[in-house]
Amino acid sequence: MAMIEDDEIIRVFIEESTEHLDGIESDFLEIEKDGANMNVDLINKVFRAIHSVKGGAGFLGLDKIKELAHEMENLLNLMRNGELVPTPEIISILLSGNDKLNELITHYAESNEMDIAEEVVMLKGATTAALPEEEKDSVEIEEKICLPNGYHVFCAKKLELDQAQKAGRILYLAEFDLLRDIERKNKSPLDIIKEIQQAGQLVESKVDIAAVGTLDEQNNNMRIPFYVLFATVLEQDLVGKLINLDDSHIYYFNKERNIFPLSAANDAAEELAGNLKGSEESPAPGPNIEQEKTEAAPPPPAPEVKEEKNAAPVGKSAPATPPKSTASRAKTGGAAKESHPTFVNETLRVNLKDLDTLMTLAGELVLTRNQLLQTRNQNDAKELENAIQRVDLITSELQEAIMATRMQPIGIVFNKFQRVVRDLSKKLNKKTELVIEGEGVEMDKTIIEAIGDPLTHLIRNSVDHGIEDVETRAAKGKSPTAILRLSALHEAGQVVIKVEDDGAGIDPERIKAKALENGFISAAELEEMSDNEIIKLIFRPGFSMAREVTDISGRGVGMDVVFSNLSKLGGTIDIQSKVDVGTTISIKLPLTLAIIPSLIVRVDEDRFALPQVNLVELVRVSAGQAANRIEKIDNAVVMRLRGALLPLIDLRQVLRGEGSGFTNLEENNEATNIVVVNAGSFNYGIIVDDLLDSEEIVVKPLGLHLHHLETYAGATILGDGRAALILDIVGISKAMKLKPVKQKQEEEEKQLENLLGQKDSQSMLLLSNGHDEQFAIPLGLVSRIEKIRKEELTETSGRRALKYRGGTLIVLAIEDVAPVKPRVETNTPYVVVFKYGGKEVGVVVSHIIDVVDFLTDIDEDTFRQPGIVGSSIIMDRITLLIDLYGLAAAAMPERLVELEEEVQRGSGHKKNTILIVEDSKFFLNQIKGFTEDAGYNVVTALDGVEGLERLEAMEKEIDLILTDIEMPNLDGIGFTREVRAKREFQDMPILALTSVAGEEAEKAALEVGIDEYLIKLDREKVLSNIENYLQNGRQN
């Protein structure tokens, strides 16, 4: 039959077929997993899908599609009837059939010229082998279907007719008229086919153009017959209503497949009433169906199948039989692409609710526009403000709603990998189970589409290189089936995708060897790298680990391509691997690409956007500290940040294109702003002039002439309408040839630090009240700092207070208690908020100067006064250290009384006692302050020796010890060793409070039996740890 050239119908058919076939692949894999334990519903689902495709294709004259679908359907039907167990071989055949079917549908226009012999032969082979001996022939036998008047309509496969008539189904032949029954009822033949498929099983259909006479004759009652052969459980009297066709155009078949007009049967039914069924089969108007063997008729491969009938239906033998037509197929495929349309799905399903939201917002927008236009005429500033606010609100909501329509579940991509993993494992003789988690996580369509290739690469890598074959796994004592886990989850506005396997892991030694072999890196450099850093070398461009080029991986694209592809998507990648344990690759991706949050920075008069995905933290180094914290090591400028060294670049130098030049920081009198960013495998700092704002920006591409610049990832338009460039963090690190600062140097530095002075250092908030007096508060005690307006501060009955978050905050001033100069009034004073007695209290000051780390060389005598705990020299000035708890206690004696009362009330049960060992009175006071405040009894000691004495004396009462590490006489490590040496203190929780950060120190502390290593004035953390240890005792 000629192909019907009706674009609209074909388009609908193709779209629907694609949809039908969409989930089938994973269904097949599911069926395979179930094995003999068949899930009939699932098989039925697949069957129906293939069946629908066959129905439509037959009508549209897409014969190859029909034929292939038909063969798949036969095989599935056997499965459905329990006559065939789905073995992996059978599923392989079905899967390759499904691939072909998808290919045919995508290239539907030339599908009739494409070669499907291989798939058909395999499917037929499998079907034949599964049939009982006497039915085997039915695969090839065709029966003629003729009208009672002998008119030959079409042929149908005997097997299919047999199957159709099983389970009490009756076979009908309906003759629709394309004009009257279909066209005039505003239907399409496809609708008819769909209707029939809902109630029964379609066997064959055909539009009989040959039956149409010439236009001259019988012009009035010309019919274009559309024959449909189908089977349904519906009885003769109901079937007409089902398909909405007059009985006179419906015929039915009895068990012997003799044809009868339905009208006759129904008339007879009325006459014969109950006895109908018996008489049905008797009046045989002669056998209308001739059986004939059509060995010659079907395509050439058919006879060969028959020879193999009794052979096992393993796919391996079958592909050898059909004519090797790969070349010709490739040719048709190639030619096709030039001229014929190919189906690409360009539609997107949108949740109706999302669409409604969009409509509502569009309506709102129109209303607001009207409001804006009106206000312009009235010149009313307040109204204008309102309107602008609404526009702002609606724009954000509109943006969100539109984004929502583009969001798709990541399962679309994930589920494709079941097949990849299955095929690959089979090929490599490995057993792999792919576990998919979080397939419901939604991401922007563009990302979903772009993530497919990198993920495929990672998964293939994992199966090819990571997972061992069954024997090796057995030798290692692992379970034969490897687990490959693919998961997605939301984390802080990003999506984290993980590919985890429990395979062989990556051997750093092999990477080393490869890196050396390629001259990628020097032996000296390797020497200094940690294993994790070595593994990360695989992300470097041009690094491929494949020992030989296989067709699975190692075709010149390596992890570096994955890395750069992900970078383009604004994503980052990390890898963790342990030999013989497995490899985990984590990918972090933004939810959407179009709009990204970013930080706007300034250098000279230029502004740049820096994507927040890359942002780690912002550091401000004051002029005084710059010399200490920023230095040059081997021509590289580095910054000291919490004990680690960070490579540093000056954005100004990057922009001037000066490779490694550096602004002389020592001459700089202002604080230096450093943006710490993540460039994938390491972090680095960028010096900028100013941090302006964070803004959501729309990413726009740069033009041809600027595309090659590594420094920029694109451009955007800022709020004031001007263009600004977006910095490419990875690109800049490449352009500047940045390398992570070597670990070894870091360690050397650390040792140096340890040698120089093992003094405590502490973050301090520097304040002033507008005079030359400088104050400091330990940052760890501060909850928040608020900038307020002078008017907000009210004074009632001698108390300063601030209306604040729906409540009232008591605000003290330093001069309330301490004999210092009164605060100079400013328009925008600052309130430092801290916790006292479970409630928040504020201290008002005129200026915040800075936050500094300083070595706590505290003079605890000279300036000792109420509210002042001591003094120190910070930034070349005498600085008074404020005793926040002393200040609060002196200013609000009633709160202290309340506290004590509360403590007494609560002391029905035993109050826990804590021993604090600390040599610095300043720290001792602070720690004592907040622990007592939290309701504990506190005993203090000034060094380890005194601590031991206290412990001996009050053995029974002490529940927990907090100790400093650096102390005279006996330090915290020695003290702990002594305590642990005594049997009765084995279970005593000991927490170290220190400011000496670093892994080495921490390791030493934990070794002697310290339970927790905490930073000194991190109040919240210290308290939560105390509580935890008091409740649960020592862990381990």
Added chain:
Amino acid sequence: MKKNDQEWMELTIFQVADVNCAMDILNIKEIIKHLEITRVHNAPPYIRGVASLRGEIITVVDVREKFGFEPVPLNEDMRIIVTSYKGENTGLLVDRVLDVHMVDTDAMEPLASNINGVNRDFFSGIYKMESGLSAVLNTEALLQGELNEHVR
């Protein structure tokens, strides 16, 4: 005055340093007056920067620089002529836009030599008008040549 549509074209005349240039008006998408150009560091010297054209980022090429003259700071008279190059809107920064002239296509003469020291390859021909000579800019050549140099 039109004899036949095909033989006439409208030329926009503009000035770059002391060279009078011309472009077929049909090749000009628009001429922008407000010059808000964001400088692009590390870009080839003839790139003046990027600008926002109703939500699109366009590259602005400094024609002075391309011609080999010293670049000058932006001033009131300067304009950006927006033209399409390889499917992408590109801006040409010129010193001033003078006039639009109707010319007879047949009257275009080939360039004999460089004009005021500017490479003749940048032009496709020259017109003699009452106001003087106007060289027709070959934007393809102007934008392509450097692209090859800088994009490897």
